[in-house]
Amino acid sequence: MADNMTKEERGKQMSLVKNKNTKPELELKHLFWTLGYHYRYSNWNKLPGKPDLVFLKRKKVVFLHGCFWHRHPGCPNTRLPKSNIEFWENKLLKNVLHDEQVYAELEQLGWRYLIIWECEMKKSNRASLEERIHVFMDGDTV
Numbered sequence: 675m676a677d678n679m680t681k682e683e684r685g686k687q688m689s690l691v692k693n694k695n696t697k698p699e700l701e702l703k704h705l706f707w708t709l710g711y712h713y714r715y716s717n718w719n720k721l722p723g724k725p726d727l728v729f730l731k732r733k734k735v736v737f738l739h740g741c742f743w744h745r746h747p748g749c750p751n752t753r754l755p756k757s758n759i760e761f762w763e764n765k766l767l768k769n770v771l772h773d774e775q776v777y778a779e780l781e782q783l784g785w786r787y788l789i790i791w792e793c794e795m796k797k798s799n800r801a802s803l804e805e806r807i808h809v810f811m812d813g814d815t816v
């Protein structure tokens with residue numbers, strides 16, 4: 675069989691793959707596949723914000739956001755550490771502003787986006803998440 679990768683190259687490639695795919699991300703990909711949505715790219719850096727999943731034909735992208743880093747509104751996972759509050763507030767505010775810029779750029783380019791929060795990946799939230807995914811993937815509006 676055609677296989678021109680050296681052992682070293684393969685090892686390198688595998689560690690890259692490992693770094694890229696965190697557990698919630700893998701679960702997300704699996705979920706979309708089971709729901710019948712086959713993404714074209716993941717972590718695609720040709721679009722603003724490097725979306726986790728890219729559906730080229732539908733012109734839709736999906737982000738999986740950590741509740742803490744991206745400030746999930748009203749979510750208990752966003753509690754700040756007790757020390758260095760000012761540092762954290764500044765840092766996290768920058769994240770939020772960056773996210774907003776990414777969403778605006780995507781909209782300008784004519785892409786629709788869906789934010790999935792990490793806490794939504796919990797089994798107990800799975801049904802409503804699946805519903806949200808269907809609405810987004812099959813609907814015309816976000």
Ligand SMILES: [Zn+2]
Nearest residue numbers: 741746749793
């Ligand atoms: Zn959350």
